[in-house]
Amino acid sequence: MARERKYTDEDLFQATKQMIIADGYEAFTFSKLASVLNVSRGSIYKYYENKDELISEFLMYEMNRFLKKFNDLDKSGDFQTQFDLIIDFIFEQSNIHQVVEIIPQIPISTTKRVEDNKSKLSEYYVDMYEQFQGFIELGRQENVIKNHIPTAVLLGMIFQTIAIPNHFGIPQAEWVSSIKEILSHGMFEK
Known part of the structure:
Protein backbone atom coordinates (compact mmCIF):
# COMPACT_ATOMS: atom_id res chain seq x y z
CA MET A 1 0.00 0.00 0.00
CA TYR A 48 -14.84 12.69 -3.80
CA GLU A 49 -17.50 10.01 -4.20
CA ASN A 50 -16.39 9.18 -7.74
CA LYS A 51 -14.19 10.39 -10.58
CA ASP A 52 -16.97 12.59 -11.99
CA GLU A 53 -17.06 14.62 -8.78
CA LEU A 54 -13.31 15.07 -8.84
CA ILE A 55 -13.15 15.89 -12.54
CA SER A 56 -16.04 18.33 -12.32
CA GLU A 57 -14.33 20.05 -9.35
CA PHE A 58 -11.08 20.15 -11.34
CA LEU A 59 -12.93 21.69 -14.31
CA MET A 60 -14.46 24.33 -12.04
CA TYR A 61 -10.98 25.13 -10.72
CA GLU A 62 -9.54 25.40 -14.25
CA MET A 63 -12.37 27.54 -15.61
CA ASN A 64 -12.23 29.82 -12.56
CA ARG A 65 -8.48 30.20 -12.99
CA PHE A 66 -8.79 30.86 -16.73
CA LEU A 67 -11.59 33.41 -16.35
CA LYS A 68 -9.83 35.22 -13.49
CA LYS A 69 -6.66 35.58 -15.55
CA PHE A 70 -8.68 36.61 -18.59
CA ASN A 71 -10.63 39.20 -16.59
CA ASP A 72 -7.35 40.58 -15.18
CA LEU A 73 -6.06 41.41 -18.68
CA ASP A 74 -5.97 45.10 -19.55
CA LYS A 75 -8.49 45.14 -22.40
CA SER A 76 -8.71 48.91 -22.70
CA GLY A 77 -6.96 49.30 -26.06
CA ASP A 78 -8.19 49.13 -29.62
CA PHE A 79 -9.01 45.86 -31.35
CA GLN A 80 -5.47 45.20 -32.65
CA THR A 81 -3.98 45.75 -29.19
CA GLN A 82 -6.58 43.44 -27.65
CA PHE A 83 -6.09 40.88 -30.44
CA ASP A 84 -2.36 40.60 -29.67
CA LEU A 85 -3.01 40.45 -25.94
CA ILE A 86 -5.77 37.84 -26.22
CA ILE A 87 -3.94 35.58 -28.69
CA ASP A 88 -0.84 35.63 -26.46
CA PHE A 89 -3.06 34.83 -23.47
CA ILE A 90 -4.78 31.96 -25.26
CA PHE A 91 -1.40 30.47 -26.21
CA GLU A 92 -0.29 30.73 -22.58
CA GLN A 93 -3.49 28.90 -21.59
CA SER A 94 -3.41 26.54 -24.56
CA ASN A 95 -4.70 23.51 -22.65
CA ILE A 96 -8.03 25.20 -21.92
CA HIS A 97 -9.59 23.79 -25.11
CA GLN A 98 -8.75 20.25 -23.97
CA VAL A 99 -10.25 21.01 -20.58
CA VAL A 100 -13.48 22.43 -22.03
CA GLU A 101 -13.90 19.36 -24.26
CA ILE A 102 -14.15 17.15 -21.16
CA ILE A 103 -17.30 18.85 -19.83
CA PRO A 104 -19.80 17.01 -22.09
CA GLN A 105 -18.19 13.65 -21.28
CA ILE A 106 -19.19 13.81 -17.62
CA PRO A 107 -22.58 12.20 -17.00
CA ILE A 108 -24.88 14.65 -15.22
CA SER A 109 -26.75 12.02 -13.23
CA THR A 110 -23.92 10.71 -11.04
CA THR A 111 -24.36 12.92 -7.94
CA LYS A 112 -25.95 16.23 -6.93
CA ARG A 113 -22.45 17.72 -6.65
CA VAL A 114 -21.67 16.79 -10.26
CA GLU A 115 -25.03 18.15 -11.41
CA ASP A 116 -24.38 21.47 -9.62
CA ASN A 117 -20.83 21.67 -10.98
CA LYS A 118 -21.96 20.99 -14.54
CA SER A 119 -24.57 23.71 -14.23
CA LYS A 120 -21.93 26.17 -12.99
CA LEU A 121 -19.51 25.06 -15.74
CA SER A 122 -22.19 25.89 -18.31
CA GLU A 123 -22.41 29.38 -16.81
CA TYR A 124 -18.61 29.75 -16.98
CA TYR A 125 -18.61 28.62 -20.60
CA VAL A 126 -21.32 31.15 -21.50
CA ASP A 127 -19.38 33.88 -19.67
CA MET A 128 -16.20 32.97 -21.55
CA TYR A 129 -18.04 32.88 -24.90
CA GLU A 130 -19.73 36.23 -24.27
CA GLN A 131 -16.41 37.87 -23.45
CA PHE A 132 -14.82 36.57 -26.64
CA GLN A 133 -17.95 37.54 -28.56
CA GLY A 134 -17.54 41.09 -27.21
CA PHE A 135 -13.98 41.07 -28.49
CA ILE A 136 -15.20 40.11 -31.98
CA GLU A 137 -17.88 42.81 -31.83
CA LEU A 138 -15.18 45.40 -31.05
CA GLY A 139 -13.38 44.31 -34.22
CA ARG A 140 -16.58 44.74 -36.19
CA GLN A 141 -17.23 48.20 -34.69
CA GLU A 142 -13.72 49.27 -35.68
CA ASN A 143 -14.32 47.82 -39.19
CA VAL A 144 -11.41 45.43 -38.79
CA ILE A 145 -13.46 42.21 -38.94
CA LYS A 146 -15.78 41.39 -41.82
CA ASN A 147 -19.43 41.58 -40.76
CA HIS A 148 -20.64 38.65 -42.88
CA ILE A 149 -18.48 36.02 -41.14
CA PRO A 150 -20.38 34.45 -38.22
CA THR A 151 -18.88 35.00 -34.78
CA ALA A 152 -18.88 31.26 -34.10
CA VAL A 153 -16.69 30.67 -37.17
CA LEU A 154 -14.24 33.36 -36.10
CA LEU A 155 -13.98 32.09 -32.53
CA GLY A 156 -13.69 28.51 -33.78
CA MET A 157 -10.82 29.54 -36.06
CA ILE A 158 -9.03 31.31 -33.24
CA PHE A 159 -9.33 28.42 -30.81
CA GLN A 160 -8.57 25.72 -33.37
CA THR A 161 -5.43 27.45 -34.62
CA ILE A 162 -4.21 27.55 -31.03
CA ALA A 163 -4.66 23.77 -30.94
CA ILE A 164 -2.45 23.14 -34.00
CA PRO A 165 0.52 21.07 -32.82
CA ASN A 166 3.97 22.52 -33.51
CA HIS A 167 5.52 19.25 -34.79
CA PHE A 168 8.44 21.01 -36.45
CA GLY A 169 9.66 22.72 -33.29
CA ILE A 170 9.32 26.25 -34.67
CA PRO A 171 10.38 28.66 -31.90
CA GLN A 172 7.32 29.68 -29.87
CA ALA A 173 7.59 33.43 -30.62
CA GLU A 174 7.78 32.74 -34.36
CA TRP A 175 4.96 30.19 -34.13
CA VAL A 176 2.63 32.62 -32.30
CA SER A 177 3.58 35.49 -34.62
CA SER A 178 2.80 33.34 -37.69
CA ILE A 179 -0.57 32.28 -36.28
CA LYS A 180 -1.43 35.92 -35.54
CA GLU A 181 -0.47 36.92 -39.07
CA ILE A 182 -2.61 34.20 -40.64
CA LEU A 183 -5.57 35.08 -38.40
CA SER A 184 -5.15 38.79 -39.14
CA HIS A 185 -4.25 38.82 -42.82
CA GLY A 186 -4.74 35.30 -44.20
CA MET A 187 -2.12 33.31 -46.07
CA PHE A 188 -2.48 34.77 -49.57
CA GLU A 189 -0.21 37.48 -50.97
CA LYS A 190 -2.24 40.50 -52.01
Missing part, protein backbone atom coordinates in the same frame (compact mmCIF):
# COMPACT_ATOMS: atom_id res chain seq x y z
CA ALA A 2 1.28 3.48 -0.86
CA ARG A 3 2.51 5.55 2.04
CA GLU A 4 -0.03 8.23 2.98
CA ARG A 5 1.01 11.83 2.59
CA LYS A 6 -0.89 15.06 2.45
CA TYR A 7 -1.53 16.75 -0.86
CA THR A 8 -3.01 20.10 -1.72
CA ASP A 9 -5.92 20.74 -4.05
CA GLU A 10 -3.34 22.25 -6.41
CA ASP A 11 -1.36 18.96 -6.38
CA LEU A 12 -4.53 16.97 -6.94
CA PHE A 13 -5.78 19.17 -9.77
CA GLN A 14 -2.40 19.36 -11.51
CA ALA A 15 -2.09 15.57 -11.47
CA THR A 16 -5.68 15.28 -12.71
CA LYS A 17 -4.99 17.74 -15.51
CA GLN A 18 -1.86 15.93 -16.65
CA MET A 19 -3.60 12.58 -16.65
CA ILE A 20 -6.70 13.80 -18.49
CA ILE A 21 -4.69 15.63 -21.14
CA ALA A 22 -2.39 12.64 -21.64
CA ASP A 23 -4.93 9.79 -21.46
CA GLY A 24 -8.43 11.29 -21.68
CA TYR A 25 -11.51 11.15 -19.48
CA GLU A 26 -12.29 7.46 -19.96
CA ALA A 27 -8.83 6.26 -18.91
CA PHE A 28 -8.78 8.38 -15.74
CA THR A 29 -9.08 6.36 -12.53
CA PHE A 30 -8.57 7.00 -8.83
CA SER A 31 -6.07 4.14 -8.78
CA LYS A 32 -3.82 5.84 -11.32
CA LEU A 33 -4.24 9.21 -9.63
CA ALA A 34 -3.42 7.75 -6.21
CA SER A 35 -0.28 6.20 -7.67
CA VAL A 36 0.82 9.55 -9.15
CA LEU A 37 0.19 11.32 -5.83
CA ASN A 38 1.69 8.45 -3.82
CA VAL A 39 -1.41 8.09 -1.65
CA SER A 40 -4.10 5.46 -1.21
CA ARG A 41 -7.30 5.57 -3.25
CA GLY A 42 -9.16 5.89 0.05
CA SER A 43 -7.54 9.25 0.71
CA ILE A 44 -9.12 10.54 -2.51
CA TYR A 45 -12.48 8.90 -1.78
CA LYS A 46 -12.58 10.85 1.49
CA TYR A 47 -13.31 13.97 -0.57
Whole structure:
Protein backbone atom coordinates (compact mmCIF):
# COMPACT_ATOMS: atom_id res chain seq x y z
CA MET A 1 0.00 0.00 0.00
CA ALA A 2 1.28 3.48 -0.86
CA ARG A 3 2.51 5.55 2.04
CA GLU A 4 -0.03 8.23 2.98
CA ARG A 5 1.01 11.83 2.59
CA LYS A 6 -0.89 15.06 2.45
CA TYR A 7 -1.53 16.75 -0.86
CA THR A 8 -3.01 20.10 -1.72
CA ASP A 9 -5.92 20.74 -4.05
CA GLU A 10 -3.34 22.25 -6.41
CA ASP A 11 -1.36 18.96 -6.38
CA LEU A 12 -4.53 16.97 -6.94
CA PHE A 13 -5.78 19.17 -9.77
CA GLN A 14 -2.40 19.36 -11.51
CA ALA A 15 -2.09 15.57 -11.47
CA THR A 16 -5.68 15.28 -12.71
CA LYS A 17 -4.99 17.74 -15.51
CA GLN A 18 -1.86 15.93 -16.65
CA MET A 19 -3.60 12.58 -16.65
CA ILE A 20 -6.70 13.80 -18.49
CA ILE A 21 -4.69 15.63 -21.14
CA ALA A 22 -2.39 12.64 -21.64
CA ASP A 23 -4.93 9.79 -21.46
CA GLY A 24 -8.43 11.29 -21.68
CA TYR A 25 -11.51 11.15 -19.48
CA GLU A 26 -12.29 7.46 -19.96
CA ALA A 27 -8.83 6.26 -18.91
CA PHE A 28 -8.78 8.38 -15.74
CA THR A 29 -9.08 6.36 -12.53
CA PHE A 30 -8.57 7.00 -8.83
CA SER A 31 -6.07 4.14 -8.78
CA LYS A 32 -3.82 5.84 -11.32
CA LEU A 33 -4.24 9.21 -9.63
CA ALA A 34 -3.42 7.75 -6.21
CA SER A 35 -0.28 6.20 -7.67
CA VAL A 36 0.82 9.55 -9.15
CA LEU A 37 0.19 11.32 -5.83
CA ASN A 38 1.69 8.45 -3.82
CA VAL A 39 -1.41 8.09 -1.65
CA SER A 40 -4.10 5.46 -1.21
CA ARG A 41 -7.30 5.57 -3.25
CA GLY A 42 -9.16 5.89 0.05
CA SER A 43 -7.54 9.25 0.71
CA ILE A 44 -9.12 10.54 -2.51
CA TYR A 45 -12.48 8.90 -1.78
CA LYS A 46 -12.58 10.85 1.49
CA TYR A 47 -13.31 13.97 -0.57
CA TYR A 48 -14.84 12.69 -3.80
CA GLU A 49 -17.50 10.01 -4.20
CA ASN A 50 -16.39 9.18 -7.74
CA LYS A 51 -14.19 10.39 -10.58
CA ASP A 52 -16.97 12.59 -11.99
CA GLU A 53 -17.06 14.62 -8.78
CA LEU A 54 -13.31 15.07 -8.84
CA ILE A 55 -13.15 15.89 -12.54
CA SER A 56 -16.04 18.33 -12.32
CA GLU A 57 -14.33 20.05 -9.35
CA PHE A 58 -11.08 20.15 -11.34
CA LEU A 59 -12.93 21.69 -14.31
CA MET A 60 -14.46 24.33 -12.04
CA TYR A 61 -10.98 25.13 -10.72
CA GLU A 62 -9.54 25.40 -14.25
CA MET A 63 -12.37 27.54 -15.61
CA ASN A 64 -12.23 29.82 -12.56
CA ARG A 65 -8.48 30.20 -12.99
CA PHE A 66 -8.79 30.86 -16.73
CA LEU A 67 -11.59 33.41 -16.35
CA LYS A 68 -9.83 35.22 -13.49
CA LYS A 69 -6.66 35.58 -15.55
CA PHE A 70 -8.68 36.61 -18.59
CA ASN A 71 -10.63 39.20 -16.59
CA ASP A 72 -7.35 40.58 -15.18
CA LEU A 73 -6.06 41.41 -18.68
CA ASP A 74 -5.97 45.10 -19.55
CA LYS A 75 -8.49 45.14 -22.40
CA SER A 76 -8.71 48.91 -22.70
CA GLY A 77 -6.96 49.30 -26.06
CA ASP A 78 -8.19 49.13 -29.62
CA PHE A 79 -9.01 45.86 -31.35
CA GLN A 80 -5.47 45.20 -32.65
CA THR A 81 -3.98 45.75 -29.19
CA GLN A 82 -6.58 43.44 -27.65
CA PHE A 83 -6.09 40.88 -30.44
CA ASP A 84 -2.36 40.60 -29.67
CA LEU A 85 -3.01 40.45 -25.94
CA ILE A 86 -5.77 37.84 -26.22
CA ILE A 87 -3.94 35.58 -28.69
CA ASP A 88 -0.84 35.63 -26.46
CA PHE A 89 -3.06 34.83 -23.47
CA ILE A 90 -4.78 31.96 -25.26
CA PHE A 91 -1.40 30.47 -26.21
CA GLU A 92 -0.29 30.73 -22.58
CA GLN A 93 -3.49 28.90 -21.59
CA SER A 94 -3.41 26.54 -24.56
CA ASN A 95 -4.70 23.51 -22.65
CA ILE A 96 -8.03 25.20 -21.92
CA HIS A 97 -9.59 23.79 -25.11
CA GLN A 98 -8.75 20.25 -23.97
CA VAL A 99 -10.25 21.01 -20.58
CA VAL A 100 -13.48 22.43 -22.03
CA GLU A 101 -13.90 19.36 -24.26
CA ILE A 102 -14.15 17.15 -21.16
CA ILE A 103 -17.30 18.85 -19.83
CA PRO A 104 -19.80 17.01 -22.09
CA GLN A 105 -18.19 13.65 -21.28
CA ILE A 106 -19.19 13.81 -17.62
CA PRO A 107 -22.58 12.20 -17.00
CA ILE A 108 -24.88 14.65 -15.22
CA SER A 109 -26.75 12.02 -13.23
CA THR A 110 -23.92 10.71 -11.04
CA THR A 111 -24.36 12.92 -7.94
CA LYS A 112 -25.95 16.23 -6.93
CA ARG A 113 -22.45 17.72 -6.65
CA VAL A 114 -21.67 16.79 -10.26
CA GLU A 115 -25.03 18.15 -11.41
CA ASP A 116 -24.38 21.47 -9.62
CA ASN A 117 -20.83 21.67 -10.98
CA LYS A 118 -21.96 20.99 -14.54
CA SER A 119 -24.57 23.71 -14.23
CA LYS A 120 -21.93 26.17 -12.99
CA LEU A 121 -19.51 25.06 -15.74
CA SER A 122 -22.19 25.89 -18.31
CA GLU A 123 -22.41 29.38 -16.81
CA TYR A 124 -18.61 29.75 -16.98
CA TYR A 125 -18.61 28.62 -20.60
CA VAL A 126 -21.32 31.15 -21.50
CA ASP A 127 -19.38 33.88 -19.67
CA MET A 128 -16.20 32.97 -21.55
CA TYR A 129 -18.04 32.88 -24.90
CA GLU A 130 -19.73 36.23 -24.27
CA GLN A 131 -16.41 37.87 -23.45
CA PHE A 132 -14.82 36.57 -26.64
CA GLN A 133 -17.95 37.54 -28.56
CA GLY A 134 -17.54 41.09 -27.21
CA PHE A 135 -13.98 41.07 -28.49
CA ILE A 136 -15.20 40.11 -31.98
CA GLU A 137 -17.88 42.81 -31.83
CA LEU A 138 -15.18 45.40 -31.05
CA GLY A 139 -13.38 44.31 -34.22
CA ARG A 140 -16.58 44.74 -36.19
CA GLN A 141 -17.23 48.20 -34.69
CA GLU A 142 -13.72 49.27 -35.68
CA ASN A 143 -14.32 47.82 -39.19
CA VAL A 144 -11.41 45.43 -38.79
CA ILE A 145 -13.46 42.21 -38.94
CA LYS A 146 -15.78 41.39 -41.82
CA ASN A 147 -19.43 41.58 -40.76
CA HIS A 148 -20.64 38.65 -42.88
CA ILE A 149 -18.48 36.02 -41.14
CA PRO A 150 -20.38 34.45 -38.22
CA THR A 151 -18.88 35.00 -34.78
CA ALA A 152 -18.88 31.26 -34.10
CA VAL A 153 -16.69 30.67 -37.17
CA LEU A 154 -14.24 33.36 -36.10
CA LEU A 155 -13.98 32.09 -32.53
CA GLY A 156 -13.69 28.51 -33.78
CA MET A 157 -10.82 29.54 -36.06
CA ILE A 158 -9.03 31.31 -33.24
CA PHE A 159 -9.33 28.42 -30.81
CA GLN A 160 -8.57 25.72 -33.37
CA THR A 161 -5.43 27.45 -34.62
CA ILE A 162 -4.21 27.55 -31.03
CA ALA A 163 -4.66 23.77 -30.94
CA ILE A 164 -2.45 23.14 -34.00
CA PRO A 165 0.52 21.07 -32.82
CA ASN A 166 3.97 22.52 -33.51
CA HIS A 167 5.52 19.25 -34.79
CA PHE A 168 8.44 21.01 -36.45
CA GLY A 169 9.66 22.72 -33.29
CA ILE A 170 9.32 26.25 -34.67
CA PRO A 171 10.38 28.66 -31.90
CA GLN A 172 7.32 29.68 -29.87
CA ALA A 173 7.59 33.43 -30.62
CA GLU A 174 7.78 32.74 -34.36
CA TRP A 175 4.96 30.19 -34.13
CA VAL A 176 2.63 32.62 -32.30
CA SER A 177 3.58 35.49 -34.62
CA SER A 178 2.80 33.34 -37.69
CA ILE A 179 -0.57 32.28 -36.28
CA LYS A 180 -1.43 35.92 -35.54
CA GLU A 181 -0.47 36.92 -39.07
CA ILE A 182 -2.61 34.20 -40.64
CA LEU A 183 -5.57 35.08 -38.40
CA SER A 184 -5.15 38.79 -39.14
CA HIS A 185 -4.25 38.82 -42.82
CA GLY A 186 -4.74 35.30 -44.20
CA MET A 187 -2.12 33.31 -46.07
CA PHE A 188 -2.48 34.77 -49.57
CA GLU A 189 -0.21 37.48 -50.97
CA LYS A 190 -2.24 40.50 -52.01
